[in-house]
Every structure is written in structure tokens, then in C-alpha cells.
Amino acid sequence: MKDNNSYWILKIRKRPFYIWLLRFLWIVWLVFWAEAALxxxxxxxxxxxxxxxxxxxxxxxxxxxxxxxxxxxxKK
Amino acid sequence: MKRRDFFKYGLGSAGVAVSGGITGRAGEINYVSQASHFQHPWWVKEIEKPKLGIDDRIYSRFEARKNVFGSMAKYYGIDNLRELSRRSEEKTKKYYQEKRPGYRLEDRALADAAWVISRQGGLNRGTRSWTRNFVTTPEERGVDKYKASPSQAAHLIKTAARYFGAATTGVALLDHRHIHSEERGKKIVFEKADEPYENDTKMVIPKKCKYAIAMTVLMPIDNIACSPTAISSAGSSMGYSRCEFLVAGLAEFIRGLGYTAIPSVNDLGSSVAVAVDAGLGELGRTNRLISPEYGPMVRLCKVLTDLPMTVDKPIDFGLMEFCKVCKRCAEACPSGCISYEDEPSFEIKGEWNNPGHKAWFEDSPKCLAYWEESTSGCSNCIAVCPWTKKDKTVIHEIVKAASAKIPALDAFFNSMDKSFGYGRQKSAEKWWKTNHFEYGIDTAQGKG
Structure with a gap:
């Protein structure tokens, strides 16, 4: 974010571990069913x-x- | 030799020589490491004795004439059989006129033609001759007969069997009780003899033939899925013809090594019993072999020999528990010949069953009568079995492994299998438009 053209503020949002785990499982689940369909x-x-x-x-x-x-x- | 080839082969040979020097017995080690070619999947457990036990007081050699093909007239009644045959002829004509898919001239011609190699052999006849056909023996070559350790010999035989068309191969010590006591009007006896022979009264198997090589041949699944039609019948006959080629080739190979070999398909004795002993599968609800790799989608054959080999153990992959809850074959059987009982038992259904072993015994005359009634034979029990799969998706392997390890899930897997539409009859008309593999089988299936 730009502030007075003098410096940048970079916000890094740290997601909880379980979110990454859920994303991983979701992708595995998708790959599994795509493979089953093929x-x-x-x-x-x-x-x-x-x-x-x-x-x-x-x-x-x-x-x-x-x-x-x-x-x-x-974003809210 | 090119420079690149020199390095390639030269370094390769040096590597083999060094590794041979280090191990001392490179040949033996190679055979052991390659034994994995013939292993079942990891979820298959080896056991000491087949799960469906034998009552040693009762189990004995079976008279082949008692089987349903030999005594159908007796079991079904000669008049009933004539009437059945008349109805079958009428239906056949009607189906021709209707041009009913699966029963047209081209379908029936295919089914008949696929028997072509199978018809070349019979008990000690043609391709199933008990003595050598043309192969040159070591004696004629002026060399000693093949000598190797039992594990090397087993590996050699399994490799050759695969080459001749076996999907899986197992070796068992021959239980004489699995061999018919008589067939073709002659006694089958075990005697001290150098070579097998046949005279007017008996057929002699040398006592030295202590080993039975059991083999499965994969049937074309797309054909069997069209059951009951002539297209599915062509699948069975193709399986038998490939068995014929396999046992004939393997027997000649063994004779070429300097040993005795007696090839057999459905003749001579129970291929199912030999295959169970050799660890190729378990006895299912159909009272036939179900293999962990191919389910019931296999034909069986065997070769008896005196070549010493390491024997395999019977296996357990949870099939008995699965069959207890599944019953899909019994539900799909149009003749009602397959048992609905929850538990297998020693109680036989009739003279056509060999008593003394635990099984879900079938009412064979009903089955054979339906073959005639349908005009084309029937393989519904094979087509609907949840273990019959093409294994093109990993889900089947996961389900098989889970079923073997967690029997509590069997009922769930069975209902899911139904929901996903497996085992439904396929169109015989579409079969002609499908781009099939050679012999209708995918030879890569079940090979890891």
C-alpha cells in the first residue's frame, strides 16, 4: 500500500495450518475423481x-x- | 563396435562381473530379485491351508462322468432335455429372423470360431498329448537335462508360462485327490513309470510327477460383459483356446528341458482345486476361482510335471467374507443355480458336486439347462462380480485393498459398485464397433 509516496506497506496474511491442509486434501480429492472419470x-x-x-x-x-x-x- | 557401444557394453559387463564377484551367486540372486514379477499385490496374504477346508475323511477322487456335462440326461431327465433342445432350436431361428444383437449369424460364427484351437485337444489327445509332440529333447541334443535350484526352476517356468499367455502362474505339490479317478471310460492311476501312457483300460500318470503348475488365462472382459449372448460365449471360447495354446506350449517347453509334462485344461482333474492350492485365488460363491488380480474373469489350466520347483502357498484376500455379503452372482443368475446361503458348507447339491470340501455348492444342471434355454450359454455370474474390473483407475485397487484388510466395508463397497453401474449388461451391437486389444484382453492388466 502506498502511503505519501514515501514507503510501501506489504501485508502478509498468515493463514492457519488447517486451511493449507484443507486445500491440499481438496486437490487430492479432485485429482482422485478426475482420474476415476478418465x-x-x-x-x-x-x-x-x-x-x-x-x-x-x-x-x-x-x-x-x-x-x-x-x-x-x-478484503472486508 | 562403436566407441559408445564399447563403453555401454564393456562397462555393463564389467559391472555385472564385479557384482557377480561380490555376491558370489549372481544367478540365484537375480532370480530372487525378479520373483516380484509373479507376486500378488501387497494386500494378499499367504496362508498355510486354503480357507475353505477339506474333510479328509470324505474328500476323494471324483469320477469325471458324474460332472454335469457327462450326466446331464440323468440329472435333468432325457425327455426334459429333448424338450429343452427343441425350444432352443426354435428360439435360435426366431432370434436369427429378428436379427437380435448378440444372436445373429455373425455373433454365433464368432463364438464357434473362437473354439478353434481348443478343439485341437482333449484328454491325452492332440495338443493335450501326454507325450512329446516335436520338441527336441536334451538327449537328442547330446546335452544333460536342465538342472537348477527349485526356485530358479519355478522362476523359469513362470516366465515361460507368461510368455505362452498365462496371466498368473502358481506351483503346488500335486494332491492326487484333485485328479479324476476315471475319465473317458478309463481309470486314471498313479504308477511308478518313466513316462505317462494310456492303454485300453487305464491312463497312467507317473508317480514322479509331484508338481502341478496352475495357470490363469485372462478372458476378454468386453465380451463377457455382453452375457448372455453369443458374444459373451465367444469370450469363454477364446479363453479356452488360449488355455490350449498355453498348456501345449508349456508342456513342450518342459519336455525340451528333459522332464515329463502332462498338459490339461478342464480334463484330468479339478483345475480350481489345483489353482487354490497354488495360491492363484480363493473359492468364491460361484464355487469357482476368484483371483485377486482379475476376479472370476479367468479360465484355468494346469500342467503336471516332475521338474522340481519351489511351491507357492494358498492365499487369503478376504474373498470369503466379501462373498458372504455380496451375493451379486446369485442375484444375476437367471437359472437360480447359485447358492444364497450366508455361510459355505460341506453340504453338496447333487452328485455333480465332489463332496468333502467346504463351498457354496451350485445346482449345475439348472445352469447348463439355462445355457441351452438362452441358446448361447451364460456368464452372468462372471460379468457382475465386483472383482471383475479392467483396473484402469486406481479406485479399484484401493477398494480391493480395503476389502482385503477391512471386511466391515464389504457391504458398502458392494452397494457402491452397484450404484456406479458396474456389472450391467453391455450391448453386443456396440461390441462390434469397439476398438479391442488383441484377443480382447489388456495383457498389461494386473502386472504392476
Whole structure:
């Protein structure tokens, strides 16, 4: 942040450990279901493919929404 | 030799020589380190005796003519059988006229044609001959017969078996009770003899043949998934034809090493019992072998030999507990021949079962009658089994491992498997439009 053109203030926000853990688990969860969807496609299992894909997309969107919500709350 | 090659091979050879000098017995160590090629996944446990036990007072050699193929007329009634055959013919014609997918001329031709190699052999006949066909023996080559430690010999045989088409291979000490007491109207006896032979009254297996090599051959899963149609039938026949090639090739290989070899598929004795002893899988609700790698999607075959080898142990991967709660095969069986009982027992369903071992015994005549009724055979029990998977996604490996280690989750896994749509009948019409692997199987599956 600029203040009187004389110096910068850099704010580094330290997130709690559990947030990083949740992010890591979310990514692992997404990779798992993406792999399941691709594998099901290769196995010619349409229902397994659709279910895996839905779980993947719902998890992705929910995660992103929560992330954006967190950013919004932080800005306030 | 180029300079690069000189360094490549020269340094490589020096490295091997040095490591050989350090270890002293490089050959043996190589075999041991490569033994992992043939190991089951980490969640499979070796045990001393098969889980579904044998009652030694009762279990004995089975007369092959009592099996359902040999005595169907007796079990089902000759008039019922004639009526069944008549209905089957009518249906076959009707299906042709309707051009019903899976029952058209091209589907049936494929199913018949896939038997082509299997039809070349029978008990001590053709490709399953008990004596050598053409291979040159060490004697004829003017050299000593193959000599190695039992672990080296086992590794050699497993490598050769894989080369001839075996998905998994195990070695067991031959339990004579697994061998039929008679077949094709002749007694099968064990005698002190140099070579196996057959005369007008008996077939002789040399007593020195103490080892049984059990092998699984992977069936094409996309075919079996179309059950019950002629396309699924083509999957079974392809499995049998590949078994034929495998046992014929392996038997000739063993004879080429200077030892006796007796190849067999479904003839001679129970391949399931031998395979359970050799640690290739467990006995499932269908009273057939379920392998940890491929489930029931396998055909079995065996070779008896006198080549000394290290034997494998039976295995436990929690299948019995899984079968207790699953029952998908019984639900999918159109003939109702598979047991719904919670626990396996010693109680047989009829003369077609060999008593004296614990199992979920099946009502075989009902099964065979449905094969005729459907006009195409049936493999529903194989197709719907949750252990039947192509393993293209890691989720299957995780579920298998968890089921083996935490049986409490079996019911949950089974219902999830159903929800994800596994085991549903696939379209026989689409089968013709699919880009299949050679022989319809993915040979990389289950190889780590």
C-alpha cells in the first residue's frame, strides 16, 4: 500500500495450518475423481464416468466458491 | 563396435562381473530379485491351508462322468432335455429372423470360431498329448537335462508360462485327490513309470510327477460383459483356446528341458482345486476361482510335471467374507443355480458336486439347462462380480485393498459398485464397433 509516496506497506496474511491442509486434501480429492472419470471412460463404464465427473465438478465448484468467499471476507 | 557401444557394453559387463564377484551367486540372486514379477499385490496374504477346508475323511477322487456335462440326461431327465433342445432350436431361428444383437449369424460364427484351437485337444489327445509332440529333447541334443535350484526352476517356468499367455502362474505339490479317478471310460492311476501312457483300460500318470503348475488365462472382459449372448460365449471360447495354446506350449517347453509334462485344461482333474492350492485365488460363491488380480474373469489350466520347483502357498484376500455379503452372482443368475446361503458348507447339491470340501455348492444342471434355454450359454455370474474390473483407475485397487484388510466395508463397497453401474449388461451391437486389444484382453492388466 502506498502511503505519501514515501514507503510501501506489504501485508502478509498468515493463514492457519488447517486451511493449507484443507486445500491440499481438496486437490487430492479432485485429482482422485478426475482420474476415476478418465479411467471409467477408458473402461467403457458410462455410469461410473458420469458419477465421477459430477463428483469432480461439484467438488471443484464448491471448493472454488468457498475460496472466493474466503477472499471476499478477507478484503472486508 | 562403436566407441559408445564399447563403453555401454564393456562397462555393463564389467559391472555385472564385479557384482557377480561380490555376491558370489549372481544367478540365484537375480532370480530372487525378479520373483516380484509373479507376486500378488501387497494386500494378499499367504496362508498355510486354503480357507475353505477339506474333510479328509470324505474328500476323494471324483469320477469325471458324474460332472454335469457327462450326466446331464440323468440329472435333468432325457425327455426334459429333448424338450429343452427343441425350444432352443426354435428360439435360435426366431432370434436369427429378428436379427437380435448378440444372436445373429455373425455373433454365433464368432463364438464357434473362437473354439478353434481348443478343439485341437482333449484328454491325452492332440495338443493335450501326454507325450512329446516335436520338441527336441536334451538327449537328442547330446546335452544333460536342465538342472537348477527349485526356485530358479519355478522362476523359469513362470516366465515361460507368461510368455505362452498365462496371466498368473502358481506351483503346488500335486494332491492326487484333485485328479479324476476315471475319465473317458478309463481309470486314471498313479504308477511308478518313466513316462505317462494310456492303454485300453487305464491312463497312467507317473508317480514322479509331484508338481502341478496352475495357470490363469485372462478372458476378454468386453465380451463377457455382453452375457448372455453369443458374444459373451465367444469370450469363454477364446479363453479356452488360449488355455490350449498355453498348456501345449508349456508342456513342450518342459519336455525340451528333459522332464515329463502332462498338459490339461478342464480334463484330468479339478483345475480350481489345483489353482487354490497354488495360491492363484480363493473359492468364491460361484464355487469357482476368484483371483485377486482379475476376479472370476479367468479360465484355468494346469500342467503336471516332475521338474522340481519351489511351491507357492494358498492365499487369503478376504474373498470369503466379501462373498458372504455380496451375493451379486446369485442375484444375476437367471437359472437360480447359485447358492444364497450366508455361510459355505460341506453340504453338496447333487452328485455333480465332489463332496468333502467346504463351498457354496451350485445346482449345475439348472445352469447348463439355462445355457441351452438362452441358446448361447451364460456368464452372468462372471460379468457382475465386483472383482471383475479392467483396473484402469486406481479406485479399484484401493477398494480391493480395503476389502482385503477391512471386511466391515464389504457391504458398502458392494452397494457402491452397484450404484456406479458396474456389472450391467453391455450391448453386443456396440461390441462390434469397439476398438479391442488383441484377443480382447489388456495383457498389461494386473502386472504392476
Amino acid at each position: 479411467g471409467s471412460k477408458a473402461e467403457l463404464e458410462p455410469r461410473a464416468l458420469v458419477i465421477s465427473l459430477i463428483i469432480f465438478l461439484v467438488s471443484l465448484l464448491t471448493g472454488l466458491a468457498l475460496w472466493l468467499l474466503g477472499i471476499k471476507r478477507f
